[in-house]
Amino acid sequence: MSQHRRRPRNNQISVEAVAGNGLLDRRALLGRGLAFAGAMTTGATASLAAAAEPLAEPPWSLEPGAAIVPYEVRSRFEKSVARTLGNPNFRPGAQGARTPHHLLNGTITPGGLHFVVSWGGAPDIDPDAHRLLIHGLVKRPLIFTLDTLGRYPMVSRITFLECGGNSAPLFSPEPIQDSVQALHGLASCAEWTGVKLSTLLEETGIDPTAKWFIAEGADAPHLSRSVPLKTTLDDAMVALYQNGERLMPANGYPMRLLLPGFEGNMNVKYLRRIKLVDEPAMGYWESKIYAPLLPNGKAYQFYFLQEVKSFITRPSPGMALKEPGLYEISGIAFSGAGRISKVMISADAGQSWGEAALQEPVLSKSFTRFHMPWRWDRSPATLQSRAWDEAGNVQPTRAQFVAQRGELKKVPPAAAVLNQHCNCITSWTVDEKGEVRHVYA
Amino acid sequence: MSMPRLDASTVLLALVLCAGSAFAEAPNLGKPVDPASIAAWDISIHPDGAGLPAGSGTPAEGARIYAAKCATCHGQDGKGGAVSPTPLIGGGPITDISASMKTISNFWPYATTVFDYIRRAMPWQQPMTLTNDEVYALTAYILAANKLIGENDTLSAETLPKVRMPNRDGFIIRFPDLIK
Numbered sequence: 001m002s003q004h005r006r007r008p009r010n011n012q013i014s015v016e017a018v019a020g021n022g023l024l025d026r027r028a029l030l031g032r033g034l035a036f037a038g039a040m041t042t043g044a045t046a047s048l049a050a051a052a053e054p055l056a057e058p059p060w061s062l063e064p065g066a067a068i069v070p071y072e073v074r075s076r077f078e079k080s081v082a083r084t085l086g087n088p089n090f091r092p093g094a095q096g097a098r099t100p101h102h103l104l105n106g107t108i109t110p111g112g113l114h115f116v117v118s119w120g121g122a123p124d125i126d127p128d129a130h131r132l133l134i135h136g137l138v139k140r141p142l143i144f145t146l147d148t149l150g151r152y153p154m155v156s157r158i159t160f161l162e163c164g165g166n167s168a169p170l171f172s173p174e175p176i177q178d179s180v181q182a183l184h185g186l187a188s189c190a191e192w193t194g195v196k197l198s199t200l201l202e203e204t205g206i207d208p209t210a211k212w213f214i215a216e217g218a219d220a221p222h223l224s225r226s227v228p229l230k231t232t233l234d235d236a237m238v239a240l241y242q243n244g245e246r247l248m249p250a251n252g253y254p255m256r257l258l259l260p261g262f263e264g265n266m267n268v269k270y271l272r273r274i275k276l277v278d279e280p281a282m283g284y285w286e287s288k289i290y291a292p293l294l295p296n297g298k299a300y301q302f303y304f305l306q307e308v309k310s311f312i313t314r315p316s317p318g319m320a321l322k323e324p325g326l327y328e329i330s331g332i333a334f335s336g337a338g339r340i341s342k343v344m345i346s347a348d349a350g351q352s353w354g355e356a357a358l359q360e361p362v363l364s365k366s367f368t369r370f371h372m373p374w375r376w377d378r379s380p381a382t383l384q385s386r387a388w389d390e391a392g393n394v395q396p397t398r399a400q401f402v403a404q405r406g407e408l409k410k411v412p413p414a415a416a417v418l419n420q421h422c423n424c425i426t427s428w429t430v431d432e433k434g435e436v437r438h439v440y441a
Numbered sequence: 442m443s444m445p446r447l448d449a450s451t452v453l454l455a456l457v458l459c460a461g462s463a464f465a466e467a468p469n470l471g472k473p474v475d476p477a478s479i480a481a482w483d484i485s486i487h488p489d490g491a492g493l494p495a496g497s498g499t500p501a502e503g504a505r506i507y508a509a510k511c512a513t514c515h516g517q518d519g520k521g522g523a524v525s526p527t528p529l530i531g532g533g534p535i536t537d538i539s540a541s542m543k544t545i546s547n548f549w550p551y552a553t554t555v556f557d558y559i560r561r562a563m564p565w566q567q568p569m570t571l572t573n574d575e576v577y578a579l580t581a582y583i584l585a586a587n588k589l590i591g592e593n594d595t596l597s598a599e600t601l602p603k604v605r606m607p608n609r610d611g612f613i614i615r616f617p618d619l620i621k
Contacts, residue, residue, distance in 0.1 A: 092514060092524050092565040120562070134471070135479050142471030143478075151468050171538070203471050212620075214485050221562035222484065222569070228620045275485055282488050282551045284558040291548075291612065293538040299548070301612035304619050406538040418540030 018354035021347035021381045024373040026357035029328070083113055084181055086415035094119050096163075096417055097250070098185025101313045101332060107359070107367040108158070109188035111242050115264075116250040117163045117186060117417065119285075120220035123270055127246075127254040130218065132238065136275035139205025146254050149240060152195040157237060159260040159365045160334045161267055162187035162306045164290050165417030170398065170424055171408045175438045180316040182414045183426065183438065187309075187334070189367035192258050193241035197274070198233050210276035214283075215257045215268040225266045226280035227259065228304075235260045238271060260365040261336030262304050263420075265290055292420045295406035300421070306336035308395050309423040310343055310370070310387035321376055321434030329356075329372040335389035340368040342388040347374060349382035349427065349441040350397065356385070364390075381430045382441045398424040398440055484561055488551040490602030496573035497597040500590075503582025506575050510564050519586055530586040546587040550612060552604035556580045556596075577601070 016025045074081070081103045086096035097116040099109055109115075116122075127146045135141035166186035169176040176183070206229075216224040227236075237258040239247065247253040252269030259267050265285055280286065280302075291299045310333035315321060329347075333340045339362050344353040356370035370385065387395045396404075401424035408419065427441040486492040507519070516522035519530035532544025542548075545555060560576045562568050571579070581596040589604055590596070596604075614620065 120565075120568075133474065133479065133482055135474070135483070140471075141474050141479060143474045144471050148468075148470035148472075151470055153467075199467055200471070203467050203469055216485075220565075220568050224485070224561065230621065231619050273482055275483065277485070277487070279487060279489075281485050281492075281557070282554055284554055284562070287550050287554050288543060288548065289540075293535060293540065293542070294613070295538060297535045298611050298613050300615040302620055303615040305616055408539055409537050410539075412539070419538060 019346060019348070019352040021352075021379060022375040022377060023329075023345060023347050023352075023354040024326075024375060026355060026372060028373045029357050029371050081113070083115070084185065086417070090121065094417070095121070096186060096415060098181050099188045100179075100181045101184060101311075102180050102316045102318065104313075105330075105369075107189050107332070107369050108243060109190055109367075111190070111245065111248045111251070114188040114190060114242070114248060114251055115161070115163065115166075115186045117165070117264065118219075118250060119223055122250040122253075123219045124249070125218060125254060125270060130254050130270075130272065132255065132272055132274070134200060134204050134274045134276075136213070136277050137207035137210035138201070138276050139207065140203070142200075142204050144200065146240070149195050149238065149255070152199055154193055154240075155196055155237065156191055156193040157235075157258070157260060158189065158191045158363050159258070160187055160189040160306075160367050161258075161264050162309075162334070162336075163264040163417060164292075164303065164306075164420040166264075167309070167422040167424075167426075168417050168419045169412065169414050170401075170422045170426065171405075171419045172411045173407050173409065174411055175427075175440050176411065176414050177317065177438055178414045179318045180311060180313055180426075184309075184311050186264070186417065187332075189332075189334070190243050191241075192237060192239040193244070194237045194239035194255070194258065197236035197238055197257075200238065201233070201276075206276065209278050212277050212280050214273070214275040214277055214281050215266070215271060216273040216275075217252075217268050217270040218272040219270045223265075223268060223285065224281065224283045225268055226277070226283065226286055227257075227262075227266055228302075229276065232259050232262070261306060263290060263306060266304065289418070290420060292405075303421050306334075307421065307423045308335035308337065308340070308387050308389040308393045309333065310340075310385040310395060311426045312345075312383055312385050312428060315383070315430065315436045316428055317436050317438050319436050321430060321436075323434075324376055324378050327374050327376055329374050329383060329385075331370055331385050333358075333368045333370055333385070333387035334366065335387070335391075335393065336365055337389050337391040337393055339364045339390045340387055341390045343368075343370040344386045344388075345370075345372040345374075346384045346386075347381045350384055350425075353386070376430065376434075378432050378434075380432055382439065383428045383430065384425050384441065386425050396424050398427070400424070484557075486553050486557040486560075488553050488602065490553065490598055493553070493556065493598035493601060494573045495598065496577050497595050498574050498576070498578025498581050499595050500578075500581045500585035500592055502574075503578035503580070503585075506571075506579055507582050510571075511579070514565065519583065529583050545583060546589065546607060548608050548611070550606055550609050552580070552584060552589070552601055552606055555583060556601060 083097040163186035312331040359369040514524040521528040532547040
């Protein structure tokens, strides 16, 4: 919590404890003058008792500022807010770039910080030369250009994308000591705008024998996934814009498939070909990579859905609570099955739970930010969040998850993504010094 | 359902209402495309062999191509290299959920995927540069070294789909409702 406000003590309201270890009623958050004290992370230490420094004119107020540029980049003070790279020297193979959840707020991930998993680098596509071919079990195979797609009715959809391998470090037999960015950074949320796939398929016509479509990219590995047609047709979009501007190069410029709620890899970037078919192609990514092994030696096939998940972003490992006082626990919840219906928070490793406030709007298949007031008195605490979605799905504890899905025998590299679809509860401990660590609880 | 919630259909409805009847039907700007153009891009291959091109190759031919174009990353004899440590050849029983245990011989359900992936994505620095005969030969080399076909077998559109992979039935469909 880099921002903190000082308020006179008599402005504080008394708030009711709703669960153990200092969790307070979420209604305390609804603008009733609750004072949030305490500095976390690297911000200047402030104390309720310390008087503010005398105010004076800072140098930037005494001369004109910089000229305004055509395309603005962030303040030079924000350069540390960046993705972490899993393959920074771009050796042959996959690259990952993780979203710094602990340094962001709200629910929309800026384009430059949106996560990426890339299997062949970001191609340098000339948008005027790019083509989208729709063929196979259609009545009329057709080719579309970016220019012509721009004349179709468009829709906008705020939705999360999550790599199937996000949260893979939680398969480790020991809790990996790293940031929420390392553990859960392969998920992001953006407003995507484009043409519904169903609009284009109305024009090509759909042969009644079509049950799947193959989506393929114009990148070097010609990344390809088979997608069930019936269950995605309502939602699927050929996305052309990300947060109002054209897609970022590593997020599929100039067009990508968007399948809200489905595994990130299926949201094929650099989309150049859609082939309607009667059976899946069983390509490399669907039959080998995104087919997670089970403890009995079998593997799940066609996992597809990103299940209900939540994690606390503040406080989170790497931050430290500098003094006792009132803090806001905040984090992100999402589900590929619909809207988040409830997030519960525990500060005592799951012994007692209080309901968090959900920040509006609560959108289907979108990041939902949650908040919970918490008074920390230097007692050790174990913080957890647990989410429910409108379909009735609930996030499993790690013990429940491991009982079903198993865990690795050895601690994997934190950048590993090849074990997939882990959505269990994440636990952070706060010790008496205020240091936050990742634990299994 | 509370009012502030938006979804795609709400937004679409709003667009349609704003535009009056202009968007009542699509603008029909897709350009018809001839079969030859489609064939130039259509590299999809299915487990039953649909999409496999003409051509053929043998393990011996594949071994020579492998040494020249693949061994740098995948190691001599397909045992795995510094760049790509997962072996292409070999792989014992799966005893752990670690994805690193998955190999062609103990995990991949269909032999057609080997051809498909080599053709679309390999060599990593120069994808789509191998001839179809070369892709058949490399597929034959890998499958023979894994003892899934004979050393003297020839792979083609007719023979490749007939190769039965050991882990063909090792999968559970996670959400059957999603693929109905």
